[in-house]
Amino acid sequence: MAAPTLAEVARSAGVSPATASRVLNGSARTPAPDIAERVRKAAESLGYSPNAQAQGLAKSSSGLIGLIVHDIADPYFSAIARGVQAAAREEHKMVLLATTEGTPADELTAVAAFAARRAESIVIAGSRSTRLQDREGNALLAGELDRYCRNGGRVGVVGHPVIGASAPEGYHVVVVPNEDLAAELARELGAIHTGDFVIIAGPDGILTSDDRVRGFQRGLATAGLPPAEVVHTSFDRGGGHASGLKLAARIKAASTAESEIPRLCIFAVNDVMAIGAAAALRSEGLRIPQDASIAGFDDIETLRDFRPALSTVRLPLEEIGRLAAGRTGVDAASHVSGQVALRTSTASTP
Amino acid sequence: MAAPTLAEVARSAGVSPATASRVLNGSARTPAPDIAERVRKAAESLGYSPNAQAQGLAKSSSGLIGLIVHDIADPYFSAIARGVQAAAREEHKMVLLATTEGTPADELTAVAAFAARRAESIVIAGSRSTRLQDREGNALLAGELDRYCRNGGRVGVVGHPVIGASAPEGYHVVVVPNEDLAAELARELGAIHTGDFVIIAGPDGILTSDDRVRGFQRGLATAGLPPAEVVHTSFDRGGGHASGLKLAARIKAASTAESEIPRLCIFAVNDVMAIGAAAALRSEGLRIPQDASIAGFDDIETLRDFRPALSTVRLPLEEIGRLAAGRTGVDAASHVSGQVALRTSTASTP
């Protein structure tokens, strides 16, 4: 990665490095026009490319913002990534990407790497976990992040604060009203659905999932309905699919056993899982919403053309990314809102 | 972004910076165990975080790999991004992300930024364009990339070589047999479909689109069929949707005019456009494949649960990203293969 240096450009233009620096980069005032032109020409003809590493070292800044996601190919994360990218662009920064498959251990590695690169801020998009096996990882992660913050770094988290974080400053959490929105969804579904409810949730301890489950149950209670059965599975399409298969078997068994079975309404805690579940039901010959209703959460754009249209809760994913990445406002938290979107997948009149 | 420096750690451990450096980073030989331990402890208690910028400056390397996509939220790009990310991870590098909305001007900016950061390689995932308005942008981009390569950079391009690139070394193109696969798709569709064919293509000049159109026409010809009409639109879901609306109107008009209308088979040059078109047809009350067949290209994972299942051509997107990012092999090009996947959306027996 060799390239002409500022010094070479300066020499070629017959000026000092300082002067060359001043014209080539945004110094307060540009040197004399003729000199400036000479320098610019020299730079151009030499094919000068400023060394951002050196610049960063000298002015101790990096223009980098780190983004941590579970999987960049997951549409939930890529939507957030788009927002982060947009914010970065506006601030003339670049985004560094890290993928972690959701384990705090990997997140720790990513944070350390970002810190080493002196990223000016770090955005953590994946859900926090309180699972036992993540206990130690969480603690280490919190420690690393606290240190990063104390050194002047800024971290933006989507959803929940990092477990165990204690640095007084630097943290910014984008609060997503998962629980309230899930409750609202449950209430609206409760008003049009007459059968049982089942929730396909992520592993116990995944906060985003837990919140949505809790909210849904609360909404059901508010509507005077009994709580839904909760099935725990992995927080992705595969989990939704697997659970969908099991539920399909149950639905089919019930339909042959009794003549009159109230339809099941399935709430998968995110759209990707819901789509997986829907695919499973269909592969078993069940129709949606005739044989079972199904709803998701997130309102993933890529999935909007899915038919039957998936009832879900719209979240401003791109905005969330933007907020998590943006310059800290006065507050240590931003709040976003979402809306329940009831569509065909939970239609009550087949 | 202040943080303890190596010098501070060294002082605290009572050794020289050189020694501290040797133990904290992978030097050839590690100093005496006791010394090493002392240094490690000092680093730990001070919360030392190596400054990657300084390291990079000193050893002129960055451990960065730049990725340029049109839109990270587009599932095609996010799938490739996953592959790039995976490759980067294996090589202990980090990926820098840039979004360009497809304009060479933005790509130029991104490349310059990557070059400034001394990224060790750059992968360009978006389709090349020969459109007139991109002429100048392409030339500038090629110039910038050539310079980058001459300085020792490596660039991996997906699909087609960069227009106008002339650097002898450093370029690596991942060749995707778009034309052949589209021809194969046309042949297979020609064998089961009896009506007319229409192609929903991207703007004229987008090479990926052009290749697929050309291949499809060739396949049709091979099957002894007349060429398909080509509709040009934007290379995204919106374009597919808009064209779908127009085709729907046409189909409906034809069905009221004549009693017997051969079904139309629509080939959208990528899955996202195909889904948009399908949604448009359905919104107009048309059924797929009863009223019209439709096929796409790419086999986007997130779209696989779509119903009716979309006929398409499977491309190993993640592998493509991996190859584009991977260390250069002996050759200046890698080849990937794909397979036609005929599914329900083009079923011939409704």
Added chain:
DNA sequence: CTGTTAGCGCCTTCAG
């Protein structure tokens, strides 16, 4: 307005 002088934090010969 321009040039000189120090570092920024780290690595790497080269001595000891």
Added chain:
DNA sequence: CTGAAGGCGCTAACAG
């Protein structure tokens, strides 16, 4: 095996 010295490329006070 360890320490001292120089340099990576650039910016930022200071002088002139």
